[in-house]
Amino acid sequence: MNRTTFSLKLSGIILIMGMVGYLISCSVKNQKMNRESSVIHPEWSRNAVIYEVNIRQYTPEGTFKAFKQHLPRLKELGVDILWLMPINPLGKVNRKGYTGSNYCIKDYLGLNPDFGTPEDFKELVKKAHSLEMKVIIDWVANHSSWDNNLISDHPEWYTHDSSGKIISPNNDWVDVADLDYNQQGLRDYMKDAMIYWVRETDIDGFRCDMAGMVPIDFWNHAVSEIKKVKHVFMVAEWDSPEMHDSAFDVTNGWELLHLTESIARGEKTADDIDHILNKEDSLYNPDAYRLRFTSNHDENYHAGSEYERMGDGALTFAVLSFTIPGMPLIYSGQEAALSRRLKEFDKDTIDWGNYNLSVFYSTLIRLKKDNKALWNGNAGGILKRIHTHSYKEIYAYLREKDGNNVLVILNLSPRPQNVDMNDHTVIGTYTNVFTGETISIEDESIFSLKPWEYRIFVKK
DSSP, X not given: OOOOOSOHHHHXXXXXXXXXXXXXXXXXXXXXXXXXXXXXXXXXXXXXXXXXXXXXXXXXXXXXXXXXXXXXXXXXXXXXXXXXXXOSOBOOTTOOTTTOOTTOBSOTTOOOTTTOOHHHHHHHHHHHHHTTOEEEEEEOOSEEETTSHXXXXXXXXXXXXXXXXXXXXXXXXXXXXXXXTTOHHHHHHXXXXXXXXXXXXXXXXXXXXXXXXXXXXXXXXXXXXXXTTOOOEEEESSOOGGGGTTTOSEXXXXXXXXXXXXXXXXXXXXXXXXXXXXXXXXXXXXTOXXXXXXXXXXXXXXXXXXXXXXXXXXXXXXXHHHHSSSEEEEETTGGGTOOSOOOSSSOOOOOOTTOTTHHHHHHHXXXXXXXXXXXXXXXXXXXXXXXXXXXXXXXXXXXXXXXXXXXXXXXXXXXXXXXXXXXXXXXXXXXXXXXXXXXXXXXXXXXXXXXXXXXXXXXX
16 A cells, blocks of 8 residues: 655655556556467357356256246347356255255256256257357366265365375365365366267356466367367356467456445545556456356345345446446346345245346347447457546546447446546447437537446447
């Protein structure tokens, strides 16, 4: 942290350094380092949006058949990729709660009977494909349940303590046993199991749980082998740049998520967003997709809904997640303004109501699809921060690509703000994405924003 009790001379140096940092933060984003990658994203992913499906909680039945009835609605919403939380049978030994954790896998080649039959699942995938949606499944490679057959058939594939006892990954995850990737047999088995699901059910990829707890060289080899069967789309629940080198299309943008929560609490400001985006630009491959979200199953279970964590800024940060560089994620129930924590280890059906945020999310998705400036990876445009006098409260920026111009103005404070647009690059005629209103922006145009208000304009 900066301290202010040094000499006047040192204070002057700090002031100069601060001015330099300010100029850097105003600079155009996406000037990324040339970290090499062999990952080739599927073309359909360039403007895609992910939707996380919690099958257990999605319907009163909690089955594939019941969820399948929602596919036309999700297609209408604009969803491209359905990420299904684990579909495998769950262990019972040391189970937490009545139904147990979705991430306590008893059989990597089996299907959770609570969700339906193998044919039900195949029909779900076929229906999604007929609607031009992709399906990826959650893959839990780091640990298994204590009653997984691998425990008895291949105890050497597990991590042991000094007394020879199989152990959990940590003291909290007592319902699962840690797998040991020093064992080649385990590596072959896990790779072949993933290939099995691609061949047998025609899924389109995997979201890999706690991917960084499994050696990266396993993923690099396994994904290369899976892609001999199908060009799968790979999402890593991790945030290390090397994940993108040859295995994964997407990694989690946790740091930005936690920053937005700090901004909502008044601990950080809009300025801090620049630091994270510039940091990402310096570390990640230019075409790496970063996952942007305000909620997912973990955040909802453990930290609370976005309304609990972000208060009145929840939708404002959703706008941010859809309009900065990255791939947006919607979690089950967000389009219905789900405002409570779902139970993690028990049945707890989502309250759908009237899907009262469907228009909000469909507008954001359509905006992303229709404007190359917002596309994923290096298919998208640069992000230019727009200078305003309220620099710590207002995050205003322009995304540009091939004649597409998207201007976003966010009030990231609980106070009204008058926003002056002192930047000639934004001069022009725009359409308000949410209202359809046409406006002209000139030198020194001023916008009055309510607390946490957001505006998105597309240049005509």
